[in-house]
Each structure stands twice: as structure tokens, then as C-alpha cells.
Amino acid sequence: MTIIDYISVILLVAGAFFFLAGTLGLLRFPDVYTRLHALTKADNLGLGLTVTGLILQLESWLVAGKLLLIWILILLAGASVAHLIAKGALRRKVRLWKQ
Amino acid sequence: METINLLIWSLDSLLGLSLLWLAWRALTTPDLFKAVVLFIAFGLLITLVWVRLDAPDVALAEAAIGAGLTGALLLSALARLDSTHSDPASVYSGKTRVNNESAGPESIHWWPFSLLVLVSSGLGFIILSMPVAFMGLSPEVSDQLANSGVENPVTAVLLNFRAYDTLLEMVVLLIALLGVWSLGGGVKHKEPFPGTVLDILTRLLTPVLILVSAYLLWVGAHAPGGAFQAGSVLGAAGVLLMLSGWQLQMNIPVLLIRLILLAGPFAFIAMAVITIMIEGQLLQFPVAQAGLLILLLETFATLSIGATLAALFLGGQTWKNDEESL
Secondary structure: OOHHHHHHHHHHHHHHHHHHHHHHHHHHOOOHHHHHHHHHHHHHHHHHHHHHHHHOOOOOHHHHHHHHHHHHHHHHHHHHHHHHHHHHHHHOOOOOOOO | OHHHHHHHHHHHHHHHHHHHHHHHHHHHOOEHHHHHHHHHHHHHHHHHHHHHOOOHHHHHHHHHHHHHHHHHHHHHHHHHHHHHOOOOOHHHHOOOEOOOOOOOHHHOOHHHHHHHHHHHHHHHHHHHOOOOOOOOOHHHHHHHHHHOOOOOHHHHHHHHHOHHHHHHHHHHHHHHHHHHHHOOOOOOOOOOOOOHHHHHHHHHHHHHHHHHHHHHHHHOOOOOOOHHHHHHHHHHHHHHHHHOOOOOOOOOOHHHHHHHHHHHHHHHHHHHHHHHHHHOOOOOOOHHHHHHHHHHHHHHHHHHHHHHHHHHHHOOHHHHHHHHHO
16 A cells, blocks of 8 residues: 555545534434534535545546535535525524523 | 455445335335435435446436436425425424324235235346346347447437337426426416525526536436436426526526427437438438437437426426416
8 A cells, every 4th residue: 555545545534434423413413403513514524535535546637526526516515505404494483402 | 355345245235225224214104204305315325226236327317317306396296285284394393294194104005015015026036037147138239339329338228229218208208297287387486585595506506507417418428428317417407496586487488498398309209200211210320420310319308308307396387377478
């Protein structure tokens, strides 16, 4: 394994860790707002790390560009949809969680 | 090598078991909203299964149509059911229940269930009794691939060897749309201003979706892609535009929309007539021009599929009103 491979492995494992953390938050957090927070933030970062880890292994710039584009599109869609769901929940008067 | 195989095997089993579990939950949950969400998740996992089976063409189609657009259709149908009864907050608290008391795992309908078991065991028997080295028709396809005008065997089958199947599929889509239209309109739906976020997202995504659609159409000649995938991405762009309050009838005359809806089937039928006259056989393309003709057909098919899927989502209301004003 070269040094590039080691960096890839570290990035991919870190990505998987953020996905795990996000999923845990989705399952364990108490209301829709906190769950959204856990899911969209952690998954966006996790996907970013995964994509970077994969790009290091590629030989074609074209495929690297496509992977980056996928990440950007998911960032855009994830952030917007989280906002829309939260706004919808607020409009339907779903209460905020209080200790 | 051994551990890698074991890992792949256990991931595949996990995938298969999750599919069964999701399907069971989607069918038996009494909460309609939950059922729809489970169905969408089921579609996404099926996409992964197709990828694992080395069928990226089917995976693309499943992701775009099975999970994406069908999910959107089901959600919009649910929204219309909801507006007639039950309170809107219920979606978030998980109470969009079916009123029917008997819905639930206790009341499996035994007739369809036994039919299902019969069909599945029949199919299972056939698959298990096939010779191990059974190649299907893929050797014949790869033999003839050079004559098809494209390099992607899936596109070659869909648009050349079995082009009449695709012709009929285009007509099926059109008939589905006619069925939806004949159910009548209901209320003309006026979207309120979608809010800045959805508005900006739509403005950013629509050109990208159109570009992706064109890319899928073009790349279909030599890699996974093609008219159905391209058309469903185009249809998704239409759905997104409609969700963010874009009004169709102000911009485009109704005749043009109908022409776009018909362009795909008409192009196929025209091509069929021409090929009968020239080559003497239905949709038998001359080898030299096959690539160009297939691209032409697929372009019209993409436009029609996109327009049809978007129109299915809209449910025909806007056009009905248009007709009255004509």
C-alpha cells in the first residue's frame, strides 16, 4: 500500500463514522428538528469524506468530476430539503423538544 | 480472498433480507405515509440489488422511475387523500392511518397470497431447474451488436432488435396518461409561493437536470443510459418545476404539449412505416444509418416520456382548464 492508499482508507473510515453518527442521531434524537440536524450535517460531511477518499483512488479526472458533482448536488438537495421539512413541521405546529 | 468473499456474501444477504423486511412492512403498516416512505426505501434498495447484479441500466431506471417518480406520485396522491380528511400535522406524528379497521397483518387476503406463493414457487422452480451454464440470449446479442448501430447491448435490444416492444411501451405510457386524464380534474391547483429555498433550488437544479437528461440520452449509445432514464430525469425536472409553483398554461399552448406527448409514439410509428417500405420489415434499420436513427428515435422518446411522467404527476387538471378556455 502506498501513502495515497493509507490516506484513502483514513478518509473512507472517517466518512463511514460520520454516516454512523448521523444514523444514530436520526434514530435516537427526540424530535424532527434535532433529527434533521443530525442527519443532514453528519451525512453531508460523511459523503464528502467518502468522495474524497474515492477520488484519490481514481485515474480519470472525468470520473472524479462526476463524483464531486454528485457530492455538490447532494449538499444542495440535503440542505434545502432539511430546511423545507423543518419549515413544514413548524407550520404544522410540531412542538420543539424541551428537556 | 476468503474474508472478502465472506464480507460480500454477508452484505448481499443483508441487502436481500432488508428488501423482504421493507416489502413486508410497506404492505402491512396501517399508516399510509409510512407505507409510501417504506416503498421509496424499497425502491432504493432494489436499485442497489440491480447494481450488485451488474445491471446498471435497470438500476438507473429503477432509481429514477421506481423510487423517484413513483414515490412522488404516491406522495401527491396521499396529499390529496389527506386534504379530504384527517389533520395535516398527522404526517409528523405518524397518524395517517387507514380508517379501515381490518387493515393490518392479521387480515392477509388469503386468495392473492396463495396465488403469490404459487407464482413465486413456480418461478423459483424454473430458475433452479435451468442448466447452470445457461447464457440466455446474450451471445446472440453480442454477435449482432456490430449491426445495431450502438455499442451498449441494452440499447441495441431496446431500440433495434426489439424496437417494437419499446414502441408498445411508449403507447402504454400514453394510455396510462389518458386513463388519468379520463378520471377528470377536480380542483385546479394553485401552488402558493414556494418559499425562497425551494425557488432557488429549482432554479439551480432544472438546468442541471436537463443537462443530465441529455447526457443520459447521448451516453446510452455506448454505456448505461438511454431514453427511459433520460426521460424520467426530464420528468423529474417537470415535477420539481410544478412543485415550486411554475404555471404551465401561461407559457405553452396546449396543442404543443399534446404534440410533445405524441412525438415519441409518432416517431416510432413513422419509423416503422418507413422501415417497412425500405427494408421490408418492421423497425429493421439499415445498418449504416442505424446509430443516427436510434438517436433520433430516442430523442423524441425522451421528450415524450418526460412530458408524460410530468403530466401524470400533474394529474391533468391544468390542461383540462386550458381546454375550456380554447
